[in-house]
Amino acid sequence: xxxxxxxxxxxxxxxxxxxxxxxxxxxxxxxxxxxxxxxxxxxxxxxxxxxxxxxxxxxxxxxxxxxxxxxxxxxxxxxxxxxxxxxxxxxxxxxxx
Amino acid sequence: xxxxxxxxxxxxxxxxxxxxxxxxxxxxxxxxxxxxxxxxxxxxxxxxxxxxxxxxxxxxxxxxxxxxxxxxxxxxxxxxxxxxxxxxxxxxxxxxxxxxxxxxxxxxxxxxxxxxxxxxxxxxxxxxxxxxxxxxxxxxxxxxxxxxxxxxxxx
Numbered sequence: 001x002x003x004x005x006x007x008x009x010x011x012x013x014x015x016x017x018x019x020x021x022x023x024x025x026x027x028x029x030x031x032x033x034x035x036x037x038x039x040x041x042x043x044x045x046x047x048x049x050x051x052x053x054x055x056x057x058x059x060x061x062x063x064x065x066x067x068x069x070x071x072x073x074x075x076x077x078x079x080x081x082x083x084x085x086x087x088x089x090x091x092x093x094x095x096x097x
Numbered sequence: 098x099x100x101x102x103x104x105x106x107x108x109x110x111x112x113x114x115x116x117x118x119x120x121x122x123x124x125x126x127x128x129x130x131x132x133x134x135x136x137x138x139x140x141x142x143x144x145x146x147x148x149x150x151x152x153x154x155x156x157x158x159x160x161x162x163x164x165x166x167x168x169x170x171x172x173x174x175x176x177x178x179x180x181x182x183x184x185x186x187x188x189x190x191x192x193x194x195x196x197x198x199x200x201x202x203x204x205x206x207x208x209x210x211x212x213x214x215x216x217x218x219x220x221x222x223x224x225x226x227x228x229x230x231x232x233x234x235x236x237x238x239x240x241x242x243x244x245x246x247x248x249x250x251x252x
Binding site: 022024025026029066068070073075089091092093094095096097 | 146162163164165167168169171172193204205225228229230231232233234235236237247248249250251
């Protein structure tokens, strides 16, 4: 019983990860808040993260694949892996200047 | 970490060769050019991005700029370094404004000093073009008819 319980805990820990996301500009308006957490499958790529985000907030679909993702101030590529407890930033194409 | 959008973020490094600022205050272009003047340089190039009132047939009432400040500062420093690897840039002074801007206001100012004019023109253009691509700052158009749109390059 105890072993089974411990087994389920460790299984759930390896199957999913949780990340914190800060969003900006039009994406922040679509989602309605500047920060949120998101549960993802472990081994999730940056591209899959964006798909999950749009699935959770269909209002963000207008940006879909054009969303940019950064971790620690550096841009991620679509194939980069997302890690448990990552603090990500996500936003639409930039338009400064 | 809360972003410090209500005050200037100033940073000097390389012994004062680079000055960077994201600010809610008006940008003084004379200050920018003055700060990059050097006896080692024969050229100072200044670029100002200003708020355009008329785009096609639409009239802009104001712009609202938002920045992800920590990353914008990191990205600006990276792009300035990249520029300095390509051209013999002596000094760079750069300010980007955020918050509410009216037509005619300066949104970004870049002053660059170089030994000769050709490299100054090229370096300033390169830096400004890269900033438009990757620095996390956004603008929202508040149109004169009361509608509003976030601006994105592919729009």
